[in-house]
Amino acid sequence: MELQDQPTVSSLRKLLISAFIVFHFGSVVFWLIASGGGSPAPVVGLVAKYLHNTAQYQEWAMFAPNPLQINRYLGARVIFGRGNLKEYTFPRLSKMDIFEAWTQKRYRKYQQRMADLKNPAYAEDAARWIARQMNEPGNPPVRVTLFLYESPIPRHNRPELRDAGWVDYTALLRHQAVFVPTIAVDYLVQPEDLQ
Amino acid sequence: MNRILASWDRFFFQPQTAKVLGVYRIAIGLLTLYSFLLFAKDTTTFFSDQGLVTVATLDKVVNRDWHSLLYWIRYPMGVRLVLAGLLVSGACFTVGFYTQVSSILLFLLVVSFHERNGLVLNSGDAVLRTMLFFSCSHPRERPSRWIAYGVGGSRWLAPQEARSWSCPGPSG
Numbered sequence: 001m002e003l004q005d006q007p008t009v010s011s012l013r014k015l016l017i018s019a020f021i022v023f024h025f026g027s028v029v030f031w032l033i034a035s036g037g038g039s040p041a042p043v044v045g046l047v048a049k050y051l052h053n054t055a056q057y058q059e060w061a062m063f064a065p066n067p068l069q070i071n072r073y074l075g076a077r078v079i080f081g082r083g084n085l086k087e088y089t090f091p092r093l094s095k096m097d098i099f100e101a102w103t104q105k106r107y108r109k110y111q112q113r114m115a116d117l118k119n120p121a122y123a124e125d126a127a128r129w130i131a132r133q134m135n136e137p138g139n140p141p142v143r144v145t146l147f148l149y150e151s152p153i154p155r156h157n158r159p160e161l162r163d164a165g166w167v168d169y170t171a172l173l174r175h176q177a178v179f180v181p182t183i184a185v186d187y188l189v190q191p192e193d194l195q
Numbered sequence: 196m197n198r199i200l201a202s203w204d205r206f207f208f209q210p211q212t213a214k215v216l217g218v219y220r221i222a223i224g225l226l227t228l229y230s231f232l233l234f235a236k237d238t239t240t241f242f243s244d245q246g247l248v249t250v251a252t253l254d255k256v257v258n259r260d261w262h263s264l265l266y267w268i269r270y271p272m273g274v275r276l277v278l279a280g281l282l283v284s285g286a287c288f289t290v291g292f293y294t295q296v297s298s299i300l301l302f303l304l305v306v307s308f309h310e311r312n313g314l315v316l317n318s319g320d321a322v323l324r325t326m327l328f329f330s331c332s333h334p335r336e337r338p339s340r341w342i343a344y345g346v347g348g349s350r351w352l353a354p355q356e357a358r359s360w361s362c363p364g365p366s367g
Binding site for chain 2: 048052053055058106107109113119125126129
């Protein structure tokens with residue numbers, strides 16, 4: 001079928017399609033502006049209803065207003081029934097080669113979001129999952145303490161770095177970084193958690 | 196004003212070569228397949244109730260409307276099967292097999308995964324979701340047509356796909 005042979009579009013169809021385009025893109029733009037605050041709540045509610053129910057909501061907060069200045073990861077201390085203790089760490093991209101990191105990058109996102117949200121319900125789910133991963137026959141985990149480890153990213157324009165000339169950021173961020181732990185959740189494992 | 200309306204009409208409704216839309220469809224299809232093949236090894240960790248986030252927790256934490264097939268399918272094997280369905284529908288979409296049906300199915304399955312665990316998503320996933328949403332307006336195609344497309348690779352970019360916004364679908 002050549003272009004000139006294609007059926008023409010009726011005016012009503014054009015009108016409906018145009019209305020949808022305007023509504024949809026208007027909603028997205030409004031949503032992005034409103035997410036900064038200051039918009040009338042009922043209108044936000046209507047737009048939010050549409051965008052959530054069609055899964056067309058968007059969030060763009062990576063680069064502004066404040067880019068993340070902390071390196072973070074999640075780890076856990078697991079205590080077993082016999083009293084022994086093991087450490088668990090979620091995959092850390094900085095400890096991997098580029099190909100492994102490429103396949104594991106979703107874990108980084110997960111840890112970042114967990115650190116952002118600091119939600120106990122998510123943290124308990126993570127603790128239960130770790131307990132299942134670490135479970136040993138006849139020696140089940142009884143307690144999982146989930147830690148959030150944080151280390152500030154040195155500003156690139158700090159005087160001591162600027163004056164030093166060449167700065168090895170790989171060493172600075174990967175090997176010399178000092179991570180400080182805080183407890184995300186201290187969870188007592190129940191037998192049904194290991195099912 | 197008339198010029199604006201005429202430009203609008205030309206942009207959205209004037210027949211265009213289908214090759215661009217075909218390339219676009221193939222690119223989105225490949226991106227979707229790539230994205231979910233990377234998810235494959237961690238599917239049950241990220242998207243099942245045996246994984247990092249349970250539906251019960253989402254019920255408590257998420258205070259907005261969300262829809263996911265994985266709200267009802269929670270066990271690892273079921274989640275793996277849904278992923279397999281997504282990959283099949285993604286492959287169909289990419290090659291243009293039942294494009295309209297496969298595009299809608301693909302969108303619904305992608306949304307199901309994205310809504311099930313937003314903690315592992317990034318902005319690229321939102322872009323993918325948006326592109327698939329608009330791809331749902333692909334015109335219907337008959338299977339016999341797909342066979343014709345399949346015979347010669349270049350015919351995947353067939354003119355019947357022109358004007359996804361406005362085309363009532365191929366009539367002959």
